[in-house]
Structures are given as structure tokens and as C-alpha cells.
Amino acid sequence: MTHNVSLLIVDDEESVRDSLYNWFIEDGFEVACAENAKKALSMLEAGHFDIILADIKMPGMDGMEMHRRIRTLDPDAIVIIMTAFASVETAVQALKDGAFDYITKPFDPDDLSHLIRNAARQVEMKSENEVLKSRIVSLENIEDIVGNSPEMMKVLKDVESVSQSNSSVIITGESGTGKELIARAIHSNSSRKFFPLVTVHCGALSEDLLESELFGHEKGAFTGAMFNRKGRFEIADGGTIFLDEIGTISGKMQIELLRVLESKQFVRVGGNKEIHSDFRVICATNRDLKKMVDEKAFREDLYYRLNVVNISIPPLRERAGDIQLLVDYFIKKYCNSMSRDLITIEPAALKRMEQYDFPGNVRELENMIERAIVIGNGKEIRLKDLPISTSVPVSSAESLQELEKNHIQQILDKLDWNISRSAKLLKVDRVTLYNKIKKYNLKKDKEK
């Protein structure tokens, strides 16, 4: 029962100090003693104690006065008042002043054990809570967004500056560019980080379901509503609500949403009580909302209410320079999660990825790396481990000969220079393939 909890015993009676000292040492606490309030306060100025057990009657400054001073000196310390003269008034006063508890001498050993165990548990839970909070902060760190291209640097700068405000944000970008990750980064770098980030995928829900999901419902509001249920806006109180695919919501929901955003008040479906919630809105869409407004498919007032800050995430094909960083990041991520040794990527495979236009953006690249690690040889990611067509986008300046040379080289690389299989795939005989290799001076990747 070794605790990392420190305890200070303050009592003018030496026998009491010694008894308690021995008792708590056996429980594994770090224990110190002071014979009066003055000494205790000077010890508290020099260092922190988690729990202070203070006698109420002491010559000079009494325990109650000392407790008040401790509150200003170290508000985190847990103070337990002990006395030989129990009275309801002093007990109430001690608790009003913020004492953890009050105990009358002599103590029943079991009462004392319970009291200290509870106090120690509170100390341990508090420190555990702080550790967990710091872990949450590091979990969604802005550094987890990979990329050092100028386009991504601008996004990161926007995230950093917008995090400090309470303004609504719209994140735009193609599917798979990492809009939710950006929303998480904004939330976890804001002052709301210790409150929930609630995500709603608007596109996945019908109008009725979305209404019930966002605002909650009362028991009996509709068939199947067997219990009262809190809505996402209510759950997000103090935190952030992330509305993904905002461009898909119906006209009716747009009106409802606008009203909630303006008043921060709403009524559960089937209810009549106004509920207030303090939330920040972050939306994301892969549609052109401005165009939708022009086409009257999206309300202009809602658009301007949401579009206070716009963060646009560039598609991966526009930041090919980030591909190597992303590849390294996902290799590390998946090798760690699969408990495998870190692998590399062969240059030809990386080159091919940099030429690929990634219509599915980072999500597609991530899946590609995960798949390659699963099916690969455990040492490196090869071109043939990638589910990308071997054909390279054709440059109009490329001659017919260049095209043929590149095509043969890729087929040979993909099939590990297996001449028979490559010839079969190219629909030529082996001799012709040998001649072409000789003509174009083609070599295995390692020999280049």
C-alpha cells in the first residue's frame, strides 16, 4: 500500500504526533510532523503536502485559523481538522471553510483508515486527472497534422489563430483531405479542449433522425422514443460541435440550425422546455457552399453565420511534396500498431506515389500504406505492393519510344523482372522483350 501521498501532522501533543506518525508510516505515506501552526505554515511555504491533519486547539494560532491560511498558501492541500472537544458549530465552520473532513479524538482506527484512504484517493485521482488532461492535449496535437508544403503551412497557421477564438469555422476540402482532423486540432488547441468535441455526420442521417440527434427528444415524442435523450448540442455544452457534410442538410434543418446558432437555445423534440447550451460550431463540407447559395440550395443567412472563418484544405495532388512525409508517418503508425519492425519504401514505389493523383486524398494514401504493410514482404514497400495502376500519366511531350520504354520498365519492375510473366502481360514473346530491354538499356531498379 505504498502511496505517493505526503502527509503533515500538526498537533502540540508529542504523543499524538508520534502515534499518528507511526500509524501512517506503516501505511506507506510520506509523513512529517509540526508541533504548532507557525512551524506547519513555514513547512508549507517550503514544500507541498497533499494532506494536512491539523489539531483544532493549539497554543498560539489555532487549527481553524491555520486552515484559513493554508487555503491561501496551498489551495490544493486537503485539510482534516481533529479535535478532542467535538462541537457541531466548529465542525460546520471547518467544513464551511473548505476542510475535507472533521474527526474527533481519540479516533476509531477504522474511521481514521477510511478517512485517510478517501483523502489519499482524492489526491491520487486529482493527479491522475491532470495526467489524463495533459495526454488529451498531446493526443490531438497540431504537430500530428503532417505536411510542410506552403499550402499546409497556411492551413496550420489558420488552425492556430482560429483556435483562440470562438468564431464559427467552415472547413472545406475534398473527401479524404482530413477535415475532421483539422476540426479536432482546432478544438484541442482551444480553451474548450477539456469539454467534449461532438461530431455529427449530417449526411448519414435522415431529416427526422438528424433533428432528434441534434436537439434530443423527450420520452414518447415519436414511436420508439422510449426514453428522454440528450441531443448533440446539449452534450457539446462547453465544448465544440463538429457538423460534417453540412451541405447535405435539408431546408427545414437549415432554418432550425440558424435559430440555434443565433440563440444557443433549443427545445428537445416533443418537449417544451428551452435548453441553453454553450457550444462552438465547426462545419465541414466537400461541396461549394457559395455556389449552393447562388443556386438557392443553401440558405444565405446560414452560410454567412457559419462562414466566419474558412479553412480550405488543399487536395493531396496539389501538395505532392508532402507525400514522402505522409508515407513515413503512416509506415511508422501502422508498423507500431501491428507491432512490426519499421520498414522502408523502395524509390520506384515512392516515385509512383508522387506521380499518382490520389482522388481519395490522404485517406487513400493511408489505406494504401496499411495494405502494403499487410501484404508486403515485411522489409520494404515495393511497387507491386501498391494498388495503383502501373501506367503513368502520359505527358504529351513524350515520344512513342519513351512511352514504350517507360511502360516496359514498369511492367518489369512490378513483376520483379520475371521475363516470362512480363512478356505474357505485354503480349510479346520473350525474345522480343529481351530485344526491347537491350534496345532501351533497361535495368533492374537496384542496378540503376
Place this chain on the structure above:
Amino acid sequence: MDKQQILLISFGQFEQDLLQQIAAEVQAVFGIPVEVESGYADLSKFYDPARRQYDGNLLIQFIHSEYGADHRKTIGLFRVDLFIPILTYIIGQAIYKGNAGVVSVFRLKSELYGLKKDDDLLFDRFVKEIIHELGHTFGLTHCISPACVMRPSTYIEDVDQKEAAFCAKCRKKLGETR
């Protein structure tokens, strides 16, 4: 005197056979020789008439000054009700990492709780508390393992729930401290 030794010194009437059995049990747990002696002391000096109990702190000091220098670990065995100023009662107490301790059978008797006298159970409880206090003198703190003898026991039910043996963690620590 051999420093690697435990001395159990009894005050009050204890059957010699019982004390020898206790010594054998304690020796089996610690693996070092255990001696038993009868002690003589004027217990009235340790009596608090206001509480009608005997001061455990003063008794430990007495054991320490009278016997502590001769033997490595000495536990005084008593039949009287013990207290320390801050607690209503104690079953036993020892100097942490020291060489003296006290244990009383008074609060271990089933009769005190309105139950039938049970000598076997009393023996088990007494052995557990002696091992527990000796554990403290060897530097062991309280343990959360339910069956470990170092689990704190303020009620008699707590004593019955644990065993007269150390858990693996405490045994390891005991090996390191000795």
C-alpha cells in the same frame, strides 16, 4: 547475541505450548530462529485509568529499552487492552524498520464480540498479528492484497480474511530488506 533472531516475549499468562507453536509458525514464515521468553513488568505503570487501557506507545518504548539491544526483532505479547493516545484501541503496533513491537490477544478473542470462544481461531489471529508487526519491523508497509498478512486490519473480520503469509510482492521486499 545473534542479530538474525526474533524474540517473542510474553507478559501475562500464556501457555508455554501455545507460545512454542506460535514460535514455530513465525519461524516457518521468516526462516530465522525464533525464541520465546517470559517477561516480567509492572503493567500498572502503563495503565491509563481514564481509558482503562494500557498505553501501547509506552509499552513499545519499554520493550525497546529492555530487550531491543539484545535481539534483532522483539515483540511483546500481552493479554491486556492496548491503546495509543490518538486511537480508541490497537491490536498491535511496532516501530517501522525498528526492532520492537507489541501485540495483544485482547481484541482478538471472539468472546469480546459476543461469539463463542474459539481457541484455534484465536491462535490463528494471534500468529497473523505477530507476523504483521514483525513485517513492519522489517520495513514492510501495509499491503492491498486481500490475503496478504500485511493487509491492515482494524476489525477482527479483517484479521480473519487474511492469511498468515506474505504475498509475493511483500515476500520479495522482505527478502531485499533482510
